[in-house]
Amino acid sequence: MKSGGNLEAVLNAGEFAITGELGPPRGTSIEAVREKAAHLKGMVDAVNITDNQTAVVRMASWATSLIVIEEGLEPNYQMVCRDRNRLAMQADILGASALGIRNILCLSGDHQQFGDHPRSKGVFDIDSIQLVNMVKNMRDEGKFLGGDDIDGPPKLFIGAAANPFGEPFEWRVHRLAKKLAAGADFVQTQCIYNMKKFRQWIDEANDMGLTEKIHILAGVTPFKSIGMARYMKNNVPGMDVPEDMIKRLKGAGKGKVATEGIKIACEQIEEFKEMKGVAGVHLMAIEWEHRVPQIVEQAKMLPRPVITPGSGEA
Amino acid sequence: MIVAEQKPIEEIMKMLHGFTKVLNLGCGGCTSICLAGGQKEVDTLSHDLRQKYADTGAAIEIGEHTIERQCNADFFFHLDDLVKEYQAVISMACGAGVQFVADRYPALPIFPALNTTFVGVDLDVGWYEENCRTCGDCVLGDTAGICPVTRCAKSLFNGPCGGTRLNGSCEVDKELPCAWYEIHQRLKSQDRLELITKVRPAREWVNQTRRTVIQAPYRDRYQK
Incomplete structure (x- = not known):
């Protein structure tokens, strides 16, 4: 095993995986993290801990990850290229691995202009693909980006993101190929609503032989309301929400939209289970952590597999 | 200029x-x-x-x-x-x-x-646009003459991020074209997409200390 982590073991065992998401608090409350974590425990194989998501300052991703470990969950430590240069990144990667973090998700990061410090200086010393490659070389070659040897290399399962819906569409599968070539072990996708387009993307990835070499977790975010669906459609760049999805939510009637949203998400998960090249789902229930147990149950994904150490090895 | x-x-x-x-x-x-x-x-x-x-x-x-x-x-x-x-x-x-x-x-x-x-160009009288950040290590030969350092809001080197909008504009501004969308379109039209399918490694930034240039024919004159 590359990392010795649970997510890697579950995926290597060929189990259909599920990851969740937890946004750190905008303050020092450990309790806030524990409360969110409690809803996710036993429900997901790993939980993404976001890194200043939407460019808004929050508790550090590594610190929140450590709290989550104490709560018996496996964190997927997110790291964006916006806020740190290669020195800070490598230092944090060493610390994270030393303290028991086993997964890292390498991201470019939302532009600082979106956040609460819109005139901060974006770092972008390296990009997300270069970050993947840096972690890969730290782990497998035991080398810092600058070329020096690492005294005790980090052990991390390396993740990247993919947005099958960003333009230009035909480029997106090549971007996935680049992330694989750079060293990514798994990929979590942007929230999927346009199933037809997603199928086209995954078919291309299958045809190129990529899905045999990289675990793809399909992104699922249940709609809580029609307003949320409209917001995602009109305001979140790179998001593709078909109009008939919104129509279906509207048809659910007053007070039943959230239930319908969860139903749609579960139907999607059922489809993903049968889809060649999809190794699991990434459930982003944004500020809806308490509904995760219900969603995972309804999607027939319980109980989560427990892999005995060593049995996941091929 | x-x-x-x-x-x-x-x-x-x-x-x-x-x-x-x-x-x-x-x-x-x-x-x-x-x-x-x-x-x-x-x-x-x-x-x-x-x-x-x-x-x-x-x-x-x-x-x-x-x-x-x-x-x-x-x-x-x-x-x-x-x-x-x-x-x-x-x-x-x-x-x-x-x-x-x-x-x-x-x-x-x-x-x-x-x-x-x-550093930019004239679009019309009194109308200018930024095109160069003087990074000192030009990649325009591989990017269809479109600078990713200047024209991509995140100065990415390996293609468009996930934020490219459906109309091909940047996530930071609907009116701002995504540099990598444009690079892709132009290289495709030139049938040279292979230039951006390889992973471009992390670059060595050479603009982090003050730079001087002494051109080759003048080196004997200025460098002892």
């Missing part, structure tokens, strides 16, 4: 506080071409300043002069005597010119009248 914009007049007046005789020095180079700091703009700014000072009842004497370029010593010789008559100089050059003036007359306070904005 280097493009610059005039600072708000209030900011310039704040810098000039306490001085009663200043020279407003224009530049005939880039800032003249981009209509920010040439002879005409020296006239206009001096006029506006006199008006503002008159309105507040404060006294100031503003001399006006424009030299061909504020970034080369050859154009300064006749200025050396002139500046002695003034307490301070307002420079209407880019940041490089302002510093060149300050280094030449170290005893004299120098104030920038402009904000140097970027």
